Amino acid sequence: MHRLIYTSVADIERDGASLHEETRKIVAISAKKNKKRELTGVLLLVNGTFIQVLEGKRENIEDAFETICCDLRHKQIKVIELEPAKGRLFANWDMAFVGSTNEPTQLHVNRDLQHIAVTIDARPAQALRQILQLVHVPRD
Numbered sequence: 001m002h003r004l005i006y007t008s009v010a011d012i013e014r015d016g017a018s019l020h021e022e023t024r025k026i027v028a029i030s031a032k033k034n035k036k037r038e039l040t041g042v043l044l045l046v047n048g049t050f051i052q053v054l055e056g057k058r059e060n061i062e063d064a065f066e067t068i069c070c071d072l073r074h075k076q077i078k079v080i081e082l083e084p085a086k087g088r089l090f091a092n093w094d095m096a097f098v099g100s101t102n103e104p105t106q107l108h109v110n111r112d113l114q115h116i117a118v119t120i121d122a123r124p125a126q127a128l129r130q131i132l133q134l135v136h137v138p139r140d
Contacts, residue, residue: 001055001056001057001084001085001086001087001088002055002056002057002058002061002082002083002084002085003053003054003055003081003082003083003084003085003089004052004053004054004055004061004065004079004081004082005051005052005053005079005080005081005082005120005124005127005128006051006052006065006068006077006078006079006080007049007050007051007052007076007077007078007080007120008049008050008052008068008074008075008076008077008078009048009049009050009074009075009076010023010045010048010049010050010073010074010075011072011073011074011075012073019045019048020045020099022073023043023045023050023097023099024097026043026073027043027095027097030043030094030095031093031094031095032094033064033067034054034056034064034094034095035094037056037060037063037064038056038057038060039054039055039056039060039061039064039094040054040055040056040088040090040091040092040093040094040095041053041054041055041090041093041094041095041096042090042093042095042096042097042098042131042135043095043096043097043098044097044098044099044113044116044117044131044134045097045098045099045100046099046100046113046114046116046117047100047114047117049117050074051116051117051120051127051131052068053089053090053128053131055085055088055089055090055091056088058082061082080120080121080124081124089128089132090135093135096135098113098131098134098135099113100113100114109134112130112133112134113134115130116130116131116134
């Protein structure tokens with residue numbers, strides 16, 4: 001069992017609705033592919049930047065990541081970590097999604113997403129805990 005965390009800049013139409021619409025399509029297709037590959041994870045969208053966590057067998061993660069690297073909708077791809085994992089943190093999701101929104105009731109989500117985006121490089125473990133809170137996964 002391994003876990004990959006990476007970031008990339010979304011190279012998708014930037015008018016807000018199109019970015020979110022295209023991202024939701026990516027999530028739907030990814031969930032199907034991840035199920036076949038026995039991968040789980042989450043995709044965050046923060047100000048045009050993707051932050052993704054994938055979990056599963058290393059070879060399945062590498063296969064999925066190769067597809068991502070060839071996808072022209074991803075630019076400036078940066079691996080944060082690829083590490084062995086004791087278990088799955090996102091076992092309930094083939095691909096969960098959390099994105100920033102303009103809804104006033106979601107201001108805390110936007111704040112948390114901004115904090116994750118700032119801390120992911122320097123403190124990936126802390127950012128991962130915050131991601132877990134956003135998708136409401138009970139922690140050990």
